Amino acid sequence: MKLRSLALNQFKKFTSPVRLDGIADGLNVIVGPNEMGKSTLLEALRAALFEKYSSKAQPITALQNDRNQAGPVVELAFELDDGVYRITKRFVKKPYARLSCPDGRTLEGDAAEDVLRDLLGFDEPGKTGAKAETLGMWNVLWVQQGHSFGALDLPQSARANLHSALESEVGTVLGGRRGRALPQAIEKQLGELVTGGGKPRGAYKELIDNIETLQTDLADLQGRREELSRTLDQLEQAQETLARLSTGDRDEADETELADARKRHGHLAELEARIAAADSDLALKQRNLEQANQALVARTALRQAIADEEEAVETARKGLDDVRGREKEARARLDQLRTAVREAEAGVTTADDAVSHQRRILAAVERKGRIRELEGRHEKAAAAEERQRKARQEAAAILVTDETLTEIRDAAKALETIDSRLSAAATRITFDMAADALSGIEVDGRKVAIDDPPVQAIGPTTITIPGQGRITVEPAVKDRDKLRDQQREARTALETALQTGGVKTVDDAEEQHRRRQKLVQDGELARQEAVLHAPATDDHDAGAEALAGYIESLQLILTRDLADLEIDTLPAKQEADTALRAALEQAEEARSAVDMARAALGGPEDALGALQTQLGTVRTRYDDSGVRLEKRRAELAAAEENQADTALQAAIDAAEKAVSDQEDAIASLKDQRTDETLPQLEARIGRLEQALRDRREKRGNLKETIAGLRSHIEVLEGAGLDEAIEQKARELERATDERHRADREVQVLNLLLTTLRAAEQEAKERYLSPVLNRVRPYLQLLFPGAEITIDEDLRIVGVTREAGYEEAFHHLSMGTQEQIAVLIRLAFAEMLVEQGHPATVILDDALVFSDDHRMNRMFDILNMAARNVQVVIFTCREQLFEELGGRQLSLQAGSAEELVSA
Structure with a gap:
């Protein structure tokens, strides 16, 4: 393919028609200063050929100029073997495509697009516009500004075209696809055993890990043999300690002091709760501003946390499944020993029922307090929603919407334009x-x-x-009647738009529109206030109505609980707390009896104990990770709801006044405090409770420990440790032998892969010779004595220069990378042209990193390549590129009648 001319109108920065004519065979140069629009010309070329005229994708709408947003139009003439084709496209507004063929046919719309793709060998663009993969070789040969240096971006479609051209000259490499698949198969087989760095993986790594596990297990069995001796000493020490702690004279005095401290704590806690509630309300308003500033940071952190938690959940799940299997087997062996424990647990059930009853009473007391709090929130939210409703009604009564105002402005502008044209011509x-x-x-x-x-x-x-x-x-006014008709049409359009908005003048429309926006904003602020007072929770949606329903449901639940509990009135919270603590102490005593019964199982359960501990740890990690993951996902969803700056500022202003009022209320409450503090009383209560609990727990633990140690001694004495140690040693010996066989397999595969890669390299050099032979004369002119290396996927690997040392391509300077990348593109184009494929090379502001010596050599190379391939250069450096030669082209004014925009 050879380009012949390009014309465009209303295309990005070009707000009037321009043309680029006289594009000849060989070397063509378009010189102009920065912002002349050279890169825009290349975008127009790409759009004319590769973008779909009917697309509404963002890259297509971005082709409009910023001044009037008219429909971009581009026309390109190009020549193939059978003659000159002309493609014209208009985008975005009233789009069309028209292809004029040398045989006289004219194709429209999708038919024109289909024929164009068949002629030039590129794929249909996707919904988001043309991409590198759809452009094929054109993405390689047409180089946009800033993309001429570095490794070539070869999409799969371009590589397919080049491989087809290579194989037509020298055939396939290493027997074609099958030959290339053999080293890949060996690599895959080797990759199942070791990583790229030679580290074990898969079954090979599992074998090595198994040997380490067997070694650990053997050492563990030997340690258990030593443990038996230590356990006997521990039993004697525990029996002596239990005898010393059997007296409990201090308990009665501590309980009396504890009851008095709890009573004073209750009175003070109520006051502090009121202060804390007031502080919470103050903190809520202060956090609103802080959360607006931290939203972006928090959201990013949440996304990273979610990714981390997802990985942690998966890891914990695998570990949990493994431990569960082993724990299940161990538990089956102990089921027959647990019958006695179940009898003791019956007493716990009775005590738990009493605890449950007291918990329900306490929950009902707390629910009643929650209902009082929510009723206050509901009253504020309902008032805010009423203000929102009124603002929306008033806004709906104003007919000047954004669309209507735009129509009025456009109609007024059109009438002003026609009046100006008539005035200028009169x-x-x-x-x-x-x-x-x-x-x-x-x-x-x-x-x-x-x-x-x-x-x-x-x-x-x-x-x-x-x-x-x-x-x-x-x-003698040109088009006088036409201008008058346009004036009447414009005036009618303006009057119609004003009538639609229910206004008489443009100024009235602007004022009505501003008032409507203010009402909409007021309604939104009222909505946000309602959401602040009645936010959405896991139990109800946002808003006063939803909150009222939730309050009603809490009332129903409270009524049902009172009926179920068979009580008419609820006790005070302190009374409910006291009753619950008493029930808990009774349940604790019942559980102590169960623990004593379970301690008798200590010996047989020791083997299961380690697995249960591991299972509990893994399960906790899994459950915690799952809970954290779901919580953070919910937090992320909430964080993604954006809040306008104006709404946030309004909320801050309102919060500042609320903060001042709330601080006064807090100060009044704090004046009621005494010299005692909650932490002081809580410390005293905790100290006394802990003292009582410690003495009870020490006695119970020592009894349980003694029973467990006795049972543990019986198990260790009958576990057959010597036989188990001998069996584990035999397993370790067999696993070590299997490891030696796997080591040899890895060595054999490595040797085979190395041999095949050497043969592949030799064949690859022959396969890539067509490209290397074409680029070698240019390379020798630029770097005497140098050779270039490219891989089978036609990527530039390196350059060999001094003393046969190969330098990696990405280690070369930016200028050298750019120059070699241009040479490779020229070689590709020459090879494709010689085989009858369309190929034109376009470079937009290339060679930006070349020194004077290299630049002169590159000018010679471009002229040499232009004997076989059409080359188009865009540059802003006029003085430097005067030495290039070639045909100098410049933009000319075009005709708006030929390129009609919309």
């Missing part, structure tokens, strides 16, 4: 005469006054002078 008639001389003079039957402005004559105008006769003025 013939101005000015009467510079005394008042008495003007007496009786008429223009089209209307008398002329001394203060009248000049007459603007568009059509035939008659001036009557009493006693003298008439003067007829006939202005």
Whole structure:
């Protein structure tokens, strides 16, 4: 393919028609300063050929110019073997495509697009516009500004075209696809055993890990043999300690002091709760501003946390499944020993029922307090929603919407434009005469006054002078009738738009629109206030109505709980707490009895104990990770709801006043405090409770420990440790032998892969010779004695220069990378042209990193390549590229009648 001409209108920065004609065979140069639009010309070339005319994707709408957003139009003429084709496309507004063929056919729309793709060998663009993969070789040969250096971006479609051209000259490499698949198969087989760095993986790694596990297990068995001796010593020590702690004279005094401290704590806690509630309300308003500033950071952190937690959940799940299997087997062996434990647990059930009853009473007390709090929130939210409703009603009564205002503005602008054009084309008639001389003079039957402005004559105008006769003025206005029709249409359109908005003037429409926006904003602020007072929770949606329903449901639950508990009134919270603690102590005593019964199982359960501990740890990690993951996902969803700056500022202003009022209320409550503090009383209560609990727990633990140690000794004495140690040693020996066989397999596969890769390299050099032979003359001219290396996927790997040392391509300087990348593109184009494929090379501001010596050599190379391939250069460096030669081209004004925009 050879480009011949390019024309565009309303395309990005070009707001008037321009043309680029006379594009010849060989080397063509378009020189111009920055912001002349050279890169835009290349974008127009790409759009004319590769973008779908009917697309509404963002890259297509971005082709419009910023000044009037008209429909971009581009026309390209190009030549193939059978003659010149001309493709014209208009995008975005009233889009169309038209392809004129050398045989006289003219194709429209999708038919034109289909034929164009068949001619030039590229794929249909996707919904988001043309991409590298759809452009194929054109993405390689047409280099946009800033993309000429570095490794070539070869999409799969481009590589397929080049491989087809290579195989047509030298055949396939290493027996074609099958030959290339053999090293890949060996790599895959080797990759199942070791990583790229040679580290074990898969079954090979599992074998090595198993050997380490067996070694650990063997050491563990040997340690258990030593443990038996230590356990006997521990039993003797525990029995002595239990005898010392059997007295409990201090318990009664501690319990009396504890009851008094709890009573004082209750009174103070109620006061502190009121202060804390007031502080919470204050903190809520202060956090609103802080959360607005931290939203972005928090959201990013949440996303990273979610990814981390997902990985942790998966890891914990695998570990949990493994431990569960082993724990299940161990538990089956102990089921027959647990019958006695179940009898003791029956007593726990009775105590738990009492605890459950007291918990339900306490929950009902707390629910009643929650209902009182929510009723206050509901009252504030309902008031805010009423203000929101009124604002929305008033806004709906205003007909000037964003769309209506846009229509009015466009119609007014169009009328102003037509009036200006008529005024500019009219013939101005000015009467510079005394008042008495003007007496009786008429223009089209209307008398002329001394203060009248000049007459603007568009059509035939008659001036009557009493006693003298008439003067007829006939202005030669081009398209006069058409302009008058447009003026009437524009005026009608403006009047229609004003009627639609229910206003009389453009200023009225602007004022109504501003008032409507203010009402909408007020409604949104009221909505946000309602959401602040009645936010969405896991139990109900946001809003006063939803909150009222939730309060009603809490009332129903409270009524049902009272009926179920068979009580008419609820006790005070302190009484409910005291009753619950008493029930808990009774349940603790019942559980102590169960623990004593379970301790008798200690020996047989020791083997299971380790697995249960591991299972509990893994399960906790899994459950915690799952809970954290779901919580953070929910937090992320909430964080992604954006809040306008104006709404946030309004909320802050309102919060500042609320903060001041709340601080006054807090100060009043704090004046009621005494010299005692909650932490002081809580410390005393905790100290006394802990002292009582410690003494009980020590006695119970020592009894349980003694029973467990006795059972553990029985198990260790009968576990057959010596036989288990001998069995584990035999397993370790067998696993070690299997490891030696796997080591040899890895060595054999490595040797085979190395041999095949050497043969592949030799064949690859022959396969890539067509490209290397074409680029070698250019490379020798630029880097004497150098050789280039490319891989089978046609990527540039490196350059060999001094003393046969190969330098990696990405280690070369930016200028050298750019120069070699240009040479490779020229070689690709020459090979494709020689085989009859369309190929034109376009470079936009290339060679930006070349020194003077290299630049002169590159100019010679470009002229050499232009003998076989059409080359188009865009550059902003006029003085430097004067030495390039080639055909100098420049932009010319085009015709709007030929490239009609919309």
